[in-house]
Amino acid sequence: MSDEKFDIAVIGAGFGGVYAAHRFREASLSVVGIDGASGFGGTWYHNTYPGSRVDTDSVDMYSYLFSREIYEGWVWRERYATAQELMEHINWVADKLDVRRLFRFDTWLREAQWSPENGRWHLETDKGDVISCRFLVMCTGNLSEPKPVPFPGLDRFKGEWYTSNRWPHREISFKNKRVAIVGTGASGVQAVPVVAQDASHLFVFQRTAHYAVPARNGPHNIELQRKIAANLADYKESVLARATLPTGQEDRKKALEYTPDERRARMEKQWAYGGHGMAYVFEDIGTNYESNEIAAEFVRKKIREQVRDPEIAEKLCPDYPLGTRRLILEIDYYDCFNRDNVTLVDVKCNPIEEITETGILTRDGTLYPVDIIIFALGFKAFLGAIDKAGVINEKGQTPRDIWARGPRTVFGLMTPGFPNLFHTTNAGSPSVLGPLIVQNEFHCDWIADCIAHMEREGYATVEATDEGADIWSGKSAAVSENMIRRQVDNYMVHVNADDGSRIFQPWGAGMSTYVPEVRAMTARNYEGFAFKSPPAQ
Numbered sequence: 273m274s275d276e277k278f279d280i281a282v283i284g285a286g287f288g289g290v291y292a293a294h295r296f297r298e299a300s301l302s303v304v305g306i307d308g309a310s311g312f313g314g315t316w317y318h319n320t321y322p323g324s325r326v327d328t329d330s331v332d333m334y335s336y337l338f339s340r341e342i343y344e345g346w347v348w349r350e351r352y353a354t355a356q357e358l359m360e361h362i363n364w365v366a367d368k369l370d371v372r373r374l375f376r377f378d379t380w381l382r383e384a385q386w387s388p389e390n391g392r393w394h395l396e397t398d399k400g401d402v403i404s405c406r407f408l409v410m411c412t413g414n415l416s417e418p419k420p421v422p423f424p425g426l427d428r429f430k431g432e433w434y435t436s437n438r439w440p441h442r443e444i445s446f447k448n449k450r451v452a453i454v455g456t457g458a459s460g461v462q463a464v465p466v467v468a469q470d471a472s473h474l475f476v477f478q479r480t481a482h483y484a485v486p487a488r489n490g491p492h493n494i495e496l497q498r499k500i501a502a503n504l505a506d507y508k509e510s511v512l513a514r515a516t517l518p519t520g521q522e523d524r525k526k527a528l529e530y531t532p533d534e535r536r537a538r539m540e541k542q543w544a545y546g547g548h549g550m551a552y553v554f555e556d557i558g559t560n561y562e563s564n565e566i567a568a569e570f571v572r573k574k575i576r577e578q579v580r581d582p583e584i585a586e587k588l589c590p591d592y593p594l595g596t597r598r599l600i601l602e603i604d605y606y607d608c609f610n611r612d613n614v615t616l617v618d619v620k621c622n623p624i625e626e627i628t629e630t631g632i633l634t635r636d637g638t639l640y641p642v643d644i645i646i647f648a649l650g651f652k653a654f655l656g657a658i659d660k661a662g663v664i665n666e667k668g669q670t671p672r673d674i675w676a677r678g679p680r681t682v683f684g685l686m687t688p689g690f691p692n693l694f695h696t697t698n699a700g701s702p703s704v705l706g707p708l709i710v711q712n713e714f715h716c717d718w719i720a721d722c723i724a725h726m727e728r729e730g731y732a733t734v735e736a737t738d739e740g741a742d743i744w745s746g747k748s749a750a751v752s753e754n755m756i757r758r759q760v761d762n763y764m765v766h767v768n769a770d771d772g773s774r775i776f777q778p779w780g781a782g783m784s785t786y787v788p789e790v791r792a793m794t795a796r797n798y799e800g801f802a803f804k805s806p807p808a809q
């Protein structure tokens with residue numbers, strides 16, 4: 273079959289895909305971009321649910337840092353940008369970089385097959401595009417493929433239902449409606465206070481109580497933006513040299529090295545400042561259960577202070593170590609449970625049995641009658657989108673086959689057995705534990721440099737080796753060896769059923785250790801990778 277030919281295909285038009293398309297075109301490669309969404313935004317395009325916004329500060333942790341013109345040309349409206357503003361921003365960036373014309377939207381990649389005969393990836397989309405390319409770059413995101421709704425009976429439901437991670441791009445009114453939000457992870461916690469304002473009644477279905485700390489949203493810090501812009505390249509390098517630490521935690525000590533008063537003062541200061549710092553407030557919070565419990569109990573006490581009904585407050589208090597699942601930032605979440613129109617439904621002991629024509633039925637026989645259901649159930653993290661894209665190597669294997677016992681990559685960027693296939697910000701890199709825009713920049717720069725190296729040396733393919741994946745898995749395991757969060761079940765931990773071994777999937781020690789490792793192995797003549805020349809004609 274005749275196909276369209278490109279040097280490189282970029283799948284995904286989020287922050288990663290937009291930078292990738294720009295970076296590769298600047299490297300004189302012919303680029304095609306593909307996204308199933310109808311426009312730019314990536315996961316933000318799909319996640320415009322009420323209250324959706326970032327939970328890392330936009331000014332220093334959630335901005336592109338590769339171009340001063342772009343960095344200082346956009347003044348964020350708030351400390352934490354909303355999904356709507358992120359969409360506006362990324363469209364503005366795409367036009368500034370003139371990459372819009374490289375992308376095809378409303379187009380899902382459904383099959384990608386490596387052909388060793390001609391050293392190309394062969395792609396097919398649901399729109400019937402047939403494309404071949406030398407390099408395939410999956411900027412498909414680590415939190416973009418929705419988990420399915422698991423409850424029976426949904427097809428019978430006579431009301432409206434939505435998922436937070438495929439939110440429709442039209443106005444949805446909750447006025448005078450009885451609404452259910454199922455799921456109290458980051459998205460549910462963001463949506464609850466916004467929906468509660470309009471709904472006649474809101475039922476919040478909680479399976480696991482999570483730690484949510486104040487975001488302290490507020491105005492954008494323009495002074496900081498100017499300061500960063502003045503030395504942007506240095507600032508970017510400092511982010512790449514940073515542990516997973518939010519600003520303000522650099523001088524921390526172990527919990528027991530403070531006096532009780534000092535400890536309390538430190539936690540109060542962090543509480544007042546808001547943000548992720550609470551999960552990093554002591555040096556040993558991630559490795560020492562006793563230290564962790566001090567901070568965990570501090571947060572629980574704050575929850576009890578905010579929620580008037582002690583029984584409800586207790587149900588909202590988490591029982592796992594703080595920061596072992598992603599800490600949630602909240603704006604008026606706990607206060608909602610003091611409202612007459614909000615009911616917390618605890619589905620841990622009393623799970624959802626089914627969806628009926630009129631509402632949600634729990635195991636004890638209670639029917640919660642609602643007009644609208646919002647499912648906020650999270651994502652198939654890391655490989656979810658790549659599974660769906662139908663990526664297959666010459667042996668008919670998928671990346672998940674290779675990852676059967678946990679992520680098997682070099683740098684989180686390439687999987688052995690998949691030549692010329694890159695997956696940015698995936699497990700094996702800091703991924704969801706680091707600032708994702710700058711990680712995408714770092715990865716796309718690495719890919720562009722690697723391709724330039726191949727052009728200079730006359731190579732046709734690059735592939736992560738098995739030996740390289742062994743080395744990288746060993747390094748990754750070592751940095752997360754003592755982390756408490758490796759012992760707590762959550763989407764970041766891969767557990768092997770046969771021997772119970774627990775693999776922490778992201779690189780657990782932040783950019784400060786990751787970036788030097790990547791640079792050192794690359795400088796050692798691309799240790800962990802094998803290059804091949806084209807077959808002789």
Ligand SMILES: Cc1cc2nc3c(=O)[nH]c(=O)nc-3n(C[C@H](O)[C@H](O)[C@H](O)COP(=O)(O)OP(=O)(O)OC[C@H]3O[C@@H](n4cnc5c(N)ncnc54)[C@H](O)[C@@H]3O)c2cc1C
Binds near residue numbers: 284317382412706
């Ligand atoms: C609600 C929410 C809040 C977040 N907050 C933060 C935060 O505060 N800080 C932070 O650093 N990160 C945050 N993240 C993580 C976020 O995923 C990244 O910040 C960033 O958006 C990732 O960009 P990306 O380009 O790598 O991938 P994504 O933005 O995930 O984009 C992937 C794109 O690939 C497309 N795609 C997938 N499969 C296919 C296919 N087969 N064919 C065609 N297209 C496909 C999807 O449609 C999507 O548009 C948040 C994520 C969510 C959902």
